[in-house]
Amino acid sequence: MESKPTHEDQRYIEALLENDSELIADIYDKWADKVVAYIKKNNGTEADARDIIQDTLIVIFRQASEKDLQLTCPFEAYFFLLCKRRWLNHLKENSQKEVTIDNDFTSIDKADHQMAASTEQFEQKQHLVKSQFDALSDKCKELISLTLEIKSMKTVAEKLGVSYAYVRKKKSLCMGQLTKLVRMSKAYKHINE
Amino acid sequence: MEPEEYEEIEKYLNHELADEERQAFEKRMQVDADFSSFVKSYISIHESLQAGVDRASKEQVLKATLREVSEKHFDKKNVISIISMRNIYWAAAAAIFLAVCLIFIYNLQDPATYERFAQHQSLALAQRSESNSELQHAAEDAFNNADYEQAAKYLAQLSKASPDDNNLKLYWAIALIETSQYDKSDSLLTVISSSFIYKHTATWYQALSYLKQGKLEAAKTLLKKIPESAEKYDKAQSLLNAL
Numbered sequence: 001m002e003s004k005p006t007h008e009d010q011r012y013i014e015a016l017l018e019n020d021s022e023l024i025a026d027i028y029d030k031w032a033d034k035v036v037a038y039i040k041k042n043n044g045t046e047a048d049a050r051d052i053i054q055d056t057l058i059v060i061f062r063q064a065s066e067k068d069l070q071l072t073c074p075f076e077a078y079f080f081l082l083c084k085r086r087w088l089n090h091l092k093e094n095s096q097k098e099v100t101i102d103n104d105f106t107s108i109d110k111a112d113h114q115m116a117a118s119t120e121q122f123e124q125k126q127h128l129v130k131s132q133f134d135a136l137s138d139k140c141k142e143l144i145s146l147t148l149e150i151k152s153m154k155t156v157a158e159k160l161g162v163s164y165a166y167v168r169k170k171k172s173l174c175m176g177q178l179t180k181l182v183r184m185s186k187a188y189k190h191i192n193e
Numbered sequence: 194m195e196p197e198e199y200e201e202i203e204k205y206l207n208h209e210l211a212d213e214e215r216q217a218f219e220k221r222m223q224v225d226a227d228f229s230s231f232v233k234s235y236i237s238i239h240e241s242l243q244a245g246v247d248r249a250s251k252e253q254v255l256k257a258t259l260r261e262v263s264e265k266h267f268d269k270k271n272v273i274s275i276i277s278m279r280n281i282y283w284a285a286a287a288a289i290f291l292a293v294c295l296i297f298i299y300n301l302q303d304p305a306t307y308e309r310f311a312q313h314q315s316l317a318l319a320q321r322s323e324s325n326s327e328l329q330h331a332a333e334d335a336f337n338n339a340d341y342e343q344a345a346k347y348l349a350q351l352s353k354a355s356p357d358d359n360n361l362k363l364y365w366a367i368a369l370i371e372t373s374q375y376d377k378s379d380s381l382l383t384v385i386s387s388s389f390i391y392k393h394t395a396t397w398y399q400a401l402s403y404l405k406q407g408k409l410e411a412a413k414t415l416l417k418k419i420p421e422s423a424e425k426y427d428k429a430q431s432l433l434n435a436l
Contacts, residue, residue: 016255019251019254019255019258021258021261021262024258024259024262025262025265025266028262028263028266029266032263032266032267046267050263050267053263054256054259054260054263057255057259058252058255058256058259061248061252061255062244062245062248062252065244065247065248065251066240066241066244066248125241126241126245129238129241129242130245133242144242145246148242148243148246149246153207168200168203168204168207168209169200171203172196172199172200172202172203173196173199173200175199175202175203175235175238175239176194176196176198176199176202176235178238179231179234179235179238180194182234182238183231183234
């Protein structure tokens with residue numbers, strides 16, 4: 001895959017990273033109505049659309065803050081595709097009836113589809129890690145959280161009144177178990193196909 | 194994978210393996226695909242969790258912004274559409290009435306803003322002196338074109354050459370107020386206020402400076418000190434009323 005140049009709409013991604021409310025308002029003024037119209041046409045309300053837009057922007061922010069997210073297509077196409085697919089997924093999860101989601105990603109050469117697919121995959125991975133993390137014992141969750149927040153295992157050890165070697169060993173056991181759980185899950189295989 | 198192997202990974206990531214152990218670890222990463230794939234998962238899960246913790250506070254701020262922007266966007270639209278659906282004529286009539294009221298109120302009570310009262314007479318220095326004429330022209334041009342930053346610089350130089358010229362000091366002080374350099378403008382105005390001719394003018398500009406800084410009480414106190422005989426009396430009274 002050749003790398004495409006960054007699109008000028010990258011500024012909307014930066015706006016999310018920098019909490020630039022003026023430019024974020026621009027996103028709403030330009031494209032929110034289109035999302036609302038689509039969702040209303042597909043058994044939803046304006047309130048649904050508000051949630052979908054907000055959640056979509058948060059996911060974009062997360063991906064951009066974690067990975068280097070370079071927009072290679074207009075923001076509108078990428079954003080709308082994500083909102084649309086999020087809504088259809090929501091319908092699918094919440095209804096007995098079969099909802100068919102067109103496979104938008106068949107034409108994988110299109111930049112907007114590539115972008116949206118990478119963001120969806122990012123979210124699925126994140127979701128998977130989070131759900132398996134929640135399945136760990138309270139002790140493990142607490143220890144991992146502490147080491148992530150404090151960053152220094154030495155300080156964590158002092159705080160807990162145990163030795164450094166003990167914290168390292170316990171943390172590695174918890175992280176190892178989490179890694180195992182993630183790798184064994186169905187979703188992991190799906191993502192890595 | 195065994196529990197001891199998990200600890201190996203943790204030690205490796207923290208650069209705590211001895212050289213030989215590290216080489217063995219890296220060698221195994223190259224030849225043992227399962228091991229290598231597990232280590233990569235371990236690292237990427239760790240990174241994902243760490244990133245989640247690191248961005249948590251930024252994410253909270255962004256969520257608040259999104260809520261605010263979203264409310265503004267949707268509620269503004271809804272208000273307009275509700276009105277237009279009920280009765281567009283009543284809405285129009287109400288809007289016109291409101292506009293008329295606003296214009297009336299506005300005219301009745303001009304706001305007490307610095308911009309409204311800070312209308313400076315243009316600076317005319319060139320006739321006063323033969324020397325420094327280029328600098329004087331530059332100062333006049335800058336000041337009269339509202340380039341107060343440049344004007345302040347030129348006036349500072351001119352003032353240095355003629356330290357007794359209170360008119361220069363006054364305009365220098367105005368340029369400083371305009372560029373929010375209040376400490377300097379304060380001390381200049383204090384000097385000028387000892388002059389018989391410029392005393393009340395200096396008080397007036399000090400009051401404007403306070404107005405610009407939002408120190409309204411201090412401004413009022415000074416304005417009350419400007420006597421009827423002073424040139425700035427009328428302006429001072431009208432600003433006092435507005436305040």
